[in-house]
Amino acid sequence: MSKSMQTQNRRALVTGASSGIGRELCRHFAADGIDLVVVARRQERLEELAEALQAEYDIDVRVEPCDLADAEARTALFERLDADDVNVDYLVNNAGFGSNGPFHELDRVRELDQVEVNVVALTDLTHRFLPGMLARGFGRILNIASTAAFQPGPYMSVYYATKAYVLSFTEGIAHELEGTGVTATAHCPGATSTEFAEEASNDDTLLFKSGVATVESVAEHAYLSMQRGKTVAIPGLKNKFGATMVRFSPRKLVRSIAARLNR
Numbered sequence: 213m214s215k216s217m218q219t220q221n222r223r224a225l226v227t228g229a230s231s232g233i234g235r236e237l238c239r240h241f242a243a244d245g246i247d248l249v250v251v252a253r254r255q256e257r258l259e260e261l262a263e264a265l266q267a268e269y270d271i272d273v274r275v276e277p278c279d280l281a282d283a284e285a286r287t288a289l290f291e292r293l294d295a296d297d298v299n300v301d302y303l304v305n306n307a308g309f310g311s312n313g314p315f316h317e318l319d320r321v322r323e324l325d326q327v328e329v330n331v332v333a334l335t336d337l338t339h340r341f342l343p344g345m346l347a348r349g350f351g352r353i354l355n356i357a358s359t360a361a362f363q364p365g366p367y368m369s370v371y372y373a374t375k376a377y378v379l380s381f382t383e384g385i386a387h388e389l390e391g392t393g394v395t396a397t398a399h400c401p402g403a404t405s406t407e408f409a410e411e412a413s414n415d416d417t418l419l420f421k422s423g424v425a426t427v428e429s430v431a432e433h434a435y436l437s438m439q440r441g442k443t444v445a446i447p448g449l450k451n452k453f454g455a456t457m458v459r460f461s462p463r464k465l466v467r468s469i470a471a472r473l474n475r
């Protein structure tokens with residue numbers, strides 16, 4: 213497949229590309245002829261993905277294993293790309309994870325890592341790559357939030373709070389970026405069939421038992437919303453309805469429903 217004029221020499225950096233939504237998003241970039249930098253901890257999986265995408269599409273994929281919870285590793289990643297003059301035109305902050313249980317019973321370091329990956333790394337990468345996008349007059353930032361962003365979530369209190377940050381931060385910068393050629397999109401999926409639920413010990417919750425979206429449909433919605441420069445995008449009618457209802461419902465009721473869904 214030959215690259216179109218619009219996507220020629222453009223590159224996307226996708227975090228959390230070793231699994232789930234991130235991995236699926238990489239397919240969309242590749243199909244549009246956009247080169248990739250794939251980031252996650254599991255190097256083998258990234259290499260398999262790079263090999264498969266390069267065999268199928270006329271693109272270059274750079275594999276960058278990195279623990280995003282580690283500030284020094286993030287700096288080293290940025291410096292490697294900078295040293296090789298790799299421009300990032302599309303930044304996808306997708307890497308993230310959750311944990312289920314009463315806050316005081318959950319592992320302290322894992323909770324802090326959750327804030328580091330879901331919030332700090334996302335902010336750090338955005339701050340590092342945004343100036344280049346602005347200088348070139350083009351950029352797309354896609355931050356994967358969640359329907360968890362719209363209300364507090366007992367038994368996943370840290371996770372919900374991190375996603376509220378992602379939504380608020382993204383809306384804030386999206387406004388600042390108007391007219392620059394760079395857009396920021398907060399994508400807010402509900403329960404989706406990936407490795408997330410198992411990783412968060414969430415498989416048995418009412419939320420995940422009451423229906424999950426396919427990873428393909430969620431990634432496609434995220435990709436198209438980002439390309440169109442939408443600021444907030446929620447896939448699925450049920451999720452849109454839920455996000456709207458919480459704005460008009462008593463906070464105590466909203467907390468109780470979220471608590472029930474997370475048990």
Ligand SMILES: NC(=O)c1ccc[n+]([C@@H]2O[C@H](COP(=O)([O-])OP(=O)(O)OC[C@H]3O[C@@H](n4cnc5c(N)ncnc54)[C@H](OP(=O)(O)O)[C@@H]3O)[C@@H](O)[C@H]2O)c1
Pocket residue numbers: 227228229230231232233234251252253254255278279280281306307308309310329356357358359400401402403404405406407408409411
């Ligand atoms: N699935 C859902 O129900 C759902 C719903 C709403 C929002 N989301 C959000 O969607 C995003 C993607 O999750 P997913 O559902 O696709 O889950 P997933 O299949 O578990 O994928 C998570 C990805 O994040 C990466 N990651 C986790 N910790 C990392 C770290 N310290 N450093 C680098 N990469 C790290 C993982 O790679 P390695 O393990 O290889 O590092 C993996 O590629 C997350 O932000 C999640 O919060 C998911």
